Amino acid sequence: MDSLTQIVLGAAVGEAVLGKKVGNKAMLYGAIAGTIPDLDTFVGYAYDTITATEIHRGFSHSIVFSVLFAPVFGWLISKIESKSAATWKNWSWLMFWGLFTHPLLDAHTTWGTQLFWPFDLRLAYKNIFVIDPLYTLPFLVLLIMAMRLKRDDPKRRKYNRLGLIISSIYLLLITPALKWITYNKFENALEEQSISYQRIDTRPAPMNSILWSANIEAKEHFLITDYSIFDTKPISFQKVPKNYTFADSLAGDPNLKRLINISEGWYTFSEKNEQLYFNDLRFGKLDMNDPEAPFIFSFLLQEENGELTATESERSMEDAESLLPELWSRILGN
Structure with missing residues (x-):
């Protein structure tokens, strides 16, 4: 998905994991985690076109990457935020979900992702375009509403949770249903x-x-x-x-x-x-x-x-x- 969408998802996940303890910093580091996997685009500049295309959404979009690097990034954040109430384990858990939900979302696009790298298996459900305002905008609005509230305000978690629920319903129920309906339309037209x-x-x-x-x-x-x-x-x-x-x-x-x-x-x-x-x-x-x-x-x-x-x-x-x-x-x- 586009960078804005991944930032919104990462921030919302960060809030869900650690927002009650560290407030908006959970959104900040969640947003950072949501952008990290796409840095493979810059790595691709060092290679020829074919290799760069193969690399895109490969290792950095895998379960292996999330498991290996979440503790590393968590440790770095724990040093930066040494006065925070959150521990290294807390930050690592936030980074894992921020990194992991990125490829989970990308798997629904046409290009897909190699979630199970190093196995040569690309998941591509093809039920959402890489930029879809119907997915991103309601999610973004609710995230901003949550961000403006104090970390111990129950409405903050309510707005964030609502954003996650609405976006998930659109991604996992509405777009697959539309894909199924239109697929049948194409099949029927071919038969007719x-x-x-x-x-x-x-x-x-x-x-x-x-x-x-x-x-x-x-x-x-x-x-x-x-x-x-x-x-x-x-x-x-x-x-x-x-x-x-x-x-x-x-x-x-x-x-x-x-x-x-x-x-x-x-x-x-x-x-x-x-x-x-x-x-x-x-x-x-x-x-x-x-x-x-x-x-x-x-x-x-x-x-x-x-x-x-x-x-x-x-x-x-x-x-x-x-x-x-x-x-x-x-x-x-x-």
């Missing part, structure tokens, strides 16, 4: 249109849980589509050729295999200006209506010194700005 397929993958569109997108794999191509719960027209599918023959010369290349593994098999190739691109389908396109629009995650493939390299295509703020009005219009239904 007599379209044969091998597998289907669904996810929420950016910044909401009203509009959902789907990737469908057929034998020679993929189908992509979306559905809003406010839609009144039948679902239509856009065909995307796999173009696997474009990369025949790269067959068996270990770096290409790594990219395919990262994409979970949801990928196509495309050519532009005589250059070959690897497209990860899981995160959609920059333009929802243009069949020729590039995919959000696209990698230029080149050979350098006999080794295949991948360079991620840059995305600009203008791309996001043009997508938002289109996204809002689509959320409201067709």
Whole structure:
């Protein structure tokens, strides 16, 4: 999830664990704990694109990391807050839950997380987008309301607990229910249109849980589509050729295999200006209506010194700005 959401979750968890004893400092250190796992993004800068992508949400998002580093961070805080009523054990317990709830939340996104690192198992329930105001804003408001009260005020714990409950209901009940409903809509549309397929993958569109997108794999191509719960027209599918023959010369290349593994098999190739691109389908396109629009995650493939390299295509703020009005219009239904 985005940094703000993880800060809010970490602060709320910190308050729940230790707020009664240390007040707002529990929120402060909980917020810090909630941001620590995402520091793997900076570690990735030291590596090539493929390795950095593999590292993201790996070790730092695992149970192992939480167990190993919670006591270390707890010890550091106990030294900084030596006059506090909280002990090293108290701070360690706070840091563990702050670190651990971060990947638990990330597991619900499209990218997922390697919670059970070092095992090669990525959990990705794909029922919430990385930025979702419906999850974050009520949570944030209640956290601020709790923060403004004295640590021994019973309303403080009530507001914080309410924020945790509301956000959890949205994450664990409402969005999975919407995913199930829309998944059935996609399946029924495929059946009604007599379209044969091998597998289907669904996810929420950016910044909401009203509009959902789907990737469908057929034998020679993929189908992509979306559905809003406010839609009144039948679902239509856009065909995307796999173009696997474009990369025949790269067959068996270990770096290409790594990219395919990262994409979970949801990928196509495309050519532009005589250059070959690897497209990860899981995160959609920059333009929802243009069949020729590039995919959000696209990698230029080149050979350098006999080794295949991948360079991620840059995305600009203008791309996001043009997508938002289109996204809002689509959320409201067709």
